[in-house]
Amino acid sequence: MTAFALCAGIAGAAGADALTPQISIHGFSDVTLGLTRDNPPAGPAVNDASFALGQFDLYIVSRLSENLSFLGETVIETDASGATVIDLERAFVKFAWSDAFAVSAGRTHTPLGWWNEAYHHGAMLQPTIARPLALRFEDDGGLLPVHAVGLELSGVAPVGGWEASWVGNVANGRGPIPDEVQAGADLNRHKAVALKLTLERHGDGDLAFGVNGYLDHIPPDLADPARGAEIRERIGGAHARLRFGRGELLAEGFLVRHDDPVSGGTFRHRAGYVVLVAGEGRARPYVGYDRLDAQGGDPFYGAAAADFTAGTAGLRFELHPFDTIKLEFRHEAFEGGHRNGLFAQTAFSF
Amino acid sequence: MDCSRRPRFRSDPRRVLVLAAALAAGSVPGAAADEYAVAVSGSIRVESVTFAQLQQMFRFQKRFWEAGRPIDVVLPATGSESREFLVRRVMRSTDGALHRVLVEKMYRGEMDTAPAEAPSDREALRLLAGSRGAITLVRVGAALEPGTRWLAVDGQKPGDPNYPLRD
Numbered sequence: 288m289t290a291f292a293l294c295a296g297i298a299g300a301a302g303a304d305a306l307t308p309q310i311s312i313h314g315f316s317d318v319t320l321g322l323t324r325d326n327p328p329a330g331p332a333v334n335d336a337s338f339a340l341g342q343f344d345l346y347i348v349s350r351l352s353e354n355l356s357f358l359g360e361t362v363i364e365t366d367a368s369g370a371t372v373i374d375l376e377r378a379f380v381k382f383a384w385s386d387a388f389a390v391s392a393g394r395t396h397t398p399l400g401w402w403n404e405a406y407h408h409g410a411m412l413q414p415t416i417a418r419p420l421a422l423r424f425e426d427d428g429g430l431l432p433v434h435a436v437g438l439e440l441s442g443v444a445p446v447g448g449w450e451a452s453w454v455g456n457v458a459n460g461r462g463p464i465p466d467e468v469q470a471g472a473d474l475n476r477h478k479a480v481a482l483k484l485t486l487e488r489h490g491d492g493d494l495a496f497g498v499n500g501y502l503d504h505i506p507p508d509l510a511d512p513a514r515g516a517e518i519r520e521r522i523g524g525a526h527a528r529l530r531f532g533r534g535e536l537l538a539e540g541f542l543v544r545h546d547d548p549v550s551g552g553t554f555r556h557r558a559g560y561v562v563l564v565a566g567e568g569r570a571r572p573y574v575g576y577d578r579l580d581a582q583g584g585d586p587f588y589g590a591a592a593a594d595f596t597a598g599t600a601g602l603r604f605e606l607h608p609f610d611t612i613k614l615e616f617r618h619e620a621f622e623g624g625h626r627n628g629l630f631a632q633t634a635f636s637f
Numbered sequence: 638m639d640c641s642r643r644p645r646f647r648s649d650p651r652r653v654l655v656l657a658a659a660l661a662a663g664s665v666p667g668a669a670a671d672e673y674a675v676a677v678s679g680s681i682r683v684e685s686v687t688f689a690q691l692q693q694m695f696r697f698q699k700r701f702w703e704a705g706r707p708i709d710v711v712l713p714a715t716g717s718e719s720r721e722f723l724v725r726r727v728m729r730s731t732d733g734a735l736h737r738v739l740v741e742k743m744y745r746g747e748m749d750t751a752p753a754e755a756p757s758d759r760e761a762l763r764l765l766a767g768s769r770g771a772i773t774l775v776r777v778g779a780a781l782e783p784g785t786r787w788l789a790v791d792g793q794k795p796g797d798p799n800y801p802l803r804d
Contacts, residue, residue, distance in 0.1 A: 309749075311743060311749075313740070348749050354707065356746070377746075385704040391746070405745065409740075409744055608740075
């Protein structure tokens with residue numbers, strides 16, 4: 288890696304146009320052993336012990352010129368039946384003119400909170416094994432539209448002793464079902480718009496807190512009579528991250544509101560999590576709490592939106608800067624049932 | 638950012654001129670052996686940065702000298718005294734954390750190429766010479782290459798009483 292970095296850096300530092308784009312290829316993956324006991328609302332408890340191969344996330348970063356770059360990210364994963372699925376997660380070209388201004392076009396991470404942009408598919412980067420429920424991917428029961436196809440503007444500027452960063456985007460928005468990110472066309476004229484503002488202070492520790500908002504009109508689902516009209520979606524959120532000598536605190540909360548003209552109902556869903564990581568060495572214990580208060584009857588989410596709480600306690604050990612071992616106990620409670628699990632994971636970058 | 642402005646020297650201007658002349662010649666009178674100096678590409682118009690700004694640059698948080706001109710960090714070699722000082726005293730971090738930061742920045746699309754890692758101070762300065770916007774940290778005894786120059790930190794040069802890059 289060092290030799291490659293040196294070559295790339297020499298050309299990059301020289302500031303001259305290269306003959307070809309300078310490509311860096313990296314990725315993330317993980318392997319997890321899970322021992323679980325599932326107590327469903329009806330029927331006997333089910334015990335399971337399984338190895339699970341995580342997502343094989345491959346991303347390409349390419350410097351096209353001093354100010355122009357490309358990032359492409361593809362995930363290869365196996366579904367429950369063992370079939371292999373390939374998803375294009377991100378593909379965007381970015382023009383960065385200064386610290387205060389950059390514009391990207393393509394498929395990006397929606398600027399919602401901290402976790403979604405900071406960790407996303409990087410299991411090695413995230414503090415816990417499990418993702419917070421609200422921030423699971425669209426095809427995994429997640430609540431939020433975590434990907435967007437459109438235009439994104441971003442920047443950071445000093446404000447006193449702080450830094451104010453902003454990310455805004457205009458995108459196609461969701462498709463008729465939660466799993467669908469509209470990549471090729473937008474089924475309605477309304478564009479999804481999002482804005483995230485964060486105040487950060489860096490020093491021996493880091494402090495960041497911010498807010499975000501998201502507006503969209505979800506197109507009707509012609510296959511579902513209960514979804515015969517557009518649903519107005521509004522999402523508000525707040526996030527905070529505090530990193531200090533003896534630990535790190537991460538917290539986010541979201542409120543999702545759907546106005547459905549077919550049923551005449553308004554559906555509000557609240558989700559949030561808190562993670563506290565202690566210590567500053569290679570071995571760091573952590574605890575977390577994750578909660579979703581869902582309002583039933585939402586025609587967009589259907590049965591996927593159900594009350595959920597989870598408590599997590601674990602230990603992460605940095606085997607190497609590019610490989611983290613995590614041991615995690617998790618208790619999950621959902622409507623009428625609960626599940627306990629003990630997990631061991633190696634998550635790495637390559 | 639202040640670093641795009643003219644320098645604000647807190648020390649005696651006459652002394653700074655003498656030091657600047659000496660630095661331009663590649664030597665640092667009065668500089669201690671345990672001091673480190675910041676070198677940049679000669680075309681950079683910035684004369685001085687604050688220590689906080691220097692931290693932001695080497696932490697890859699500040700990415701541009703000015704509009705249109707990105708900062709290219711050249712890292713001293715792993716295991717070298719310059720690298721150890723840079724990571725411990727300037728970045729206030731560890732080498733392992735530096736590796737992880739680079740992974741995070743590239744994954745988030747905040748960096749489009751890994752920084753160069755020069756095998757020696759001399760090689761680091763050579764890399765700066767052919768660059769439009771590079772920065773590195775070397776031991777004070779290193780000789781400048783044509784097309785590079787020193788950068789003051791908090792208005793101080795090596796040898797100044799309050800120079801912050803002293804081990």
